[in-house]
Amino acid sequence: MPMVKIAVLSFLTGDCQQGFQQVRLENRDDNQRLLGAFMGKLPPAPHIPELYTTWQSRYRLMGSRFRELEKKPGVITNFSSRDLEINSDALKQQLNDWLKSPDFFPVMQGLLMKVRQDEEVRVIVQTEDSHLRRLPWHLWEFYDHYLNAEVALSSPVFQQSNSPKTRNKVRILAIIGDSTGINLERDQRELEEKLPEAEIVFVREPEKEKVFEVIWDWRGWDILFFAGHSISEPDATTGKLFIKDGKSLEIGDLKLTLRKAIARGLKLAIFNSCDGLGIAKQLADLNMPQVIVMREPVPDMVAQEFLKFFLEAFARGESLYLAVREARERLESVQHEFPCATWLPVICQNPAEEPVSWRELCKKIETDEEQSSEQHYSATLRFIGDRIAGKSTYLASLVRWPNSDPSTSPVQTVTPINDDAKELFRAAKNILEQGDSLPPTYYDCCDQQDYFIQIVLKKQFPSKSFKQTIINQLITMNINCKEYMGELFNYLLDDSSSIFVEEHLQDCLIADGLLLLIDYFNSKDDEYAISLDILIRGITRLEVTPKKRRIAFIFTKCDLPELWLNRTYPRKLASTRFPQVYKRLESLQQLGSYTVDYFTTSSFGMIGTQFLEPNSIFDYNNQYFSVLKDPKYWKPFGLVSPIFWLCTGNRYHELDIT
Ligand SMILES: Nc1nc2c(ncn2[C@@H]2O[C@H](COP(=O)(O)OP(=O)(O)OP(=O)(O)O)[C@@H](O)[C@H]2O)c(=O)[nH]1
Ligand SMILES: [Mg+2]
Structure with missing residues (x-):
């Protein structure tokens, strides 16, 4: 090399x-x-x-x-x-x-x-x-x-975007904007012809809301492509895209959406449109790894030729830099008609990121084929529940995953992937394992914890849940989780039009599954039922294309005696203790857009061999809190079961007890 x-x-x-x-x-x-x-x-x-x-x-x-x-x-x-x-x-x-x-x-x-x-x-x-x-x-x-x-x-200021790679196929989002006076069909053809291995989603002349929705896609994108009209401010600090009938979208308005796409592995953005330095600057502020833009207005024909030359070189295996140089220099062929065409394309680089190559992006396809006995799932999950329901402890115990018994647990590994998840792992060690409770979670709109966690289930594990008695595939689940603040239920009841609620509803749109965590001893059945109603109606109101979701109703703290004895009957527990919530969930299920299932879990587990007892004691400082009794024997149960069901739609009963 x-x-x-x-x-x-x-x-x-x-x-x-x-x-x-x-x-x-x-x-x-x-x-x-x-x-x-x-x-x-x-x-x-x-x-x-x-x-x-x-x-x-x-x-x-x-x-x-x-x-x-x-x-x-x-x-x-x-x-x-x-x-x-x-x-x-x-x-x-x-x-x-x-x-x-x-x-x-x-x-x-x-x-x-x-x-x-x-x-x-x-x-x-x-x-x-x-x-x-x-x-x-x-x-x-x-x-x-x-x-x-x-x-x-x-830009002189930058940092690594730190995005885990979770896809098995190169995914390209191609937004074909306002085509007034220009021919964008060639861009589409070039992408399809030159990159046949990729999954390319074309979105033509979208409404604004659609742009937000597609960029946010939970599966993430490797490349974002835009063809159409665009413009930057003269000082090249901001820019906008024209998407439909002269309507434009400022890059600044897409900030949170783009940041999400970058966190989900977006590596390259190509703006085959005019005057893109302002656009590139705003993307650099979000730590976008690489962007290709035209530094000045670009004639339609030059943009088409550039894309053809660039994709040819890039897909052939040239590095991003050499592919851009080659494409730029080949524009010499049109310079007699369009002077200075070779001046236009330019790379904007986040120096903390390795430039992307087509070979690297495609590697995953090969790996996927090689490992055909593996199954991969990914899901965006949101933890909802009142204060002290046990949301943070659930997540922390999951990433820590202590004392798993290889003979009874189908779980091979649980790995914290991003910094937030690693921090949670440390909190599990430094707080829970030391016999303390985690602090309450507060809402921070700018810096909400966003956990990426990978769970791998064993190959060849005997299971009674499935038709075949042995699961003979390695199953990997890549999940992205957020814990919503406990007060969300109160806000839904008292102030459902607040920005706080609106932001949560917007975030729920990308979720594939909701984990509704319930403390059995907190009997706010009516309140929860109404809040849940408002939440679901809010999601339906905002959703452009309705999406099927799963809701896991989860009793936490099932180490406590009353729950431990009934742990195999979560549905019955829900219908008797929370009848209103249960009724709402069942009717949602009948309407068809949600599937619901019921679970019992404990983040602490039990101790003892002959006579089992909760591995928890009430915190003497606060009666609502309890802490690990003996951290040496810390062994949660049921935590992976709802996640498996949310990811796959199947119940794996061995996960309920381990
Ligand atoms: N016995 C027992 N106690 C638990 C369990 N899970 C959590 N707790 C305790 O319940 C209390 C609240 O737990 P958190 O995880 O902080 O609850 P939360 O839902 O994140 O609370 P907020 O962030 O304030 O909304 C703590 O004292 C935990 O130690 C469990 O499985 N068993
Ligand atoms: Mg919390």
């Missing part, structure tokens, strides 16, 4: 008017190992942004059918390709003269010293300065000699 080098060029202080007093170059190998760092300066160059502005005005007068609906006013009135050429040459000359400044020499030397001509070099220009971001960096003479080098822009 050819070596890859990364050269990060950071413009730390200054601007084109004052000059840049500190320009730092860091060379790294593709394991992010630092190979060297160099400092230099660049003198004031106010003429460069001026030249660019003139170039931009001339370019934008080209009058071709750009993929841009709102045209920005130009200064000059008649397009002249000769004038544009003169301007382009001058800009190239001035840019290169500037980069040859003596004070910048140490940086230049540092770069040349650390990279070979046959290596792939990713040059990352790291700056917030809007003039620098707009510059045609590919005109730097360095690229004439280093044919495997390509430039990318990056």
